[in-house]
Amino acid sequence: MEAAVRRKLVAANWKMNGSSAANAQWVAAWRAVKAPCEVAVCAPFVYLPQVGAGLAGTSAELGAQNLSEQAPGAFTGEVAGEMLLEVGCRWVIVGHSERRAMYGENSELVAKKAARAVALGLKPIVCVGETLAERDAGRTLEVVGTQLAAVLSLCPVEQLASGALAYEPVWAIGTGRTATPAQAQEVHAAIRAQLARADTQAAQRARILYGGSVKPGNAGELFAQPDIDGGLIGGASLAAAEFAAICAAAT
Numbered sequence: 001m002e003a004a005v006r007r008k009l010v011a012a013n014w015k016m017n018g019s020s021a022a023n024a025q026w027v028a029a030w031r032a033v034k035a036p037c038e039v040a041v042c043a044p045f046v047y048l049p050q051v052g053a054g055l056a057g058t059s060a061e062l063g064a065q066n067l068s069e070q071a072p073g074a075f076t077g078e079v080a081g082e083m084l085l086e087v088g089c090r091w092v093i094v095g096h097s098e099r100r101a102m103y104g105e106n107s108e109l110v111a112k113k114a115a116r117a118v119a120l121g122l123k124p125i126v127c128v129g130e131t132l133a134e135r136d137a138g139r140t141l142e143v144v145g146t147q148l149a150a151v152l153s154l155c156p157v158e159q160l161a162s163g164a165l166a167y168e169p170v171w172a173i174g175t176g177r178t179a180t181p182a183q184a185q186e187v188h189a190a191i192r193a194q195l196a197r198a199d200t201q202a203a204q205r206a207r208i209l210y211g212g213s214v215k216p217g218n219a220g221e222l223f224a225q226p227d228i229d230g231g232l233i234g235g236a237s238l239a240a241a242e243f244a245a246i247c248a249a250a251t
Helices: 020-030 045-055 081-086 097-103 107-120 132-136 140-152 181-198 200-205 216-223 240-248
Strands: 009-013 038-042 060-064 091-094 123-128 164-167 208-210 230-233
Touching (some): 009 091, 009 240, 020 240, 038 091, 045 060, 091 107, 107 140, 123 140, 140 181, 181 208, 216 230, 216 240
Parallel strands (some): 009 038, 009 230, 038 060, 091 123, 123 164, 164 208, 208 230
């Protein structure tokens, strides 16, 4: 199966941003957009019902930024996947580098969250990526491979292919620095090769997104790489027009 068969996916990660008024403006602007790719909008938990209602009938699906690895129960402050489904989520980000670095999520926990998502029928966007120190030490493929192996221990490639993987070099998130298309492609190709060692056909179906200071000016060149199947967009997704321009680069 050729890479061109994989439909591009561009996902917005609003992080801890938004307000009822700002969300309404964003959705109103988005309703005029005809995106040439698949789109997910991952909003903060408290805004999911509002954003989901606003996206109804558009080319975008609703997503969350995290979920608990647990079934509903006595887990104060957590949000279960069942709850995400009930408010209309189709997608959920798992293992974002900010969750790993700031909130202590290790690869084993990320794997459990990914498994929980796919078991419920949510489509996970599973994030992997290295720090600047790890890249400078020449450990990028080792680090990413280890993170991915933990997820594959609980989620077969066939299940992961229902969602997406996202390579996000930590040193390029919110810094304005971006991996060159060649640097990103090298890691994406290594990820696909690791998937293929477990399941060749599913590996060809799996979409691998790039995340890390993607903007309208660099999206086209990144998305043109053979193993880059779209983007996980942070800061640039907060403006609907800028996000739409990035989606347009996915043709």
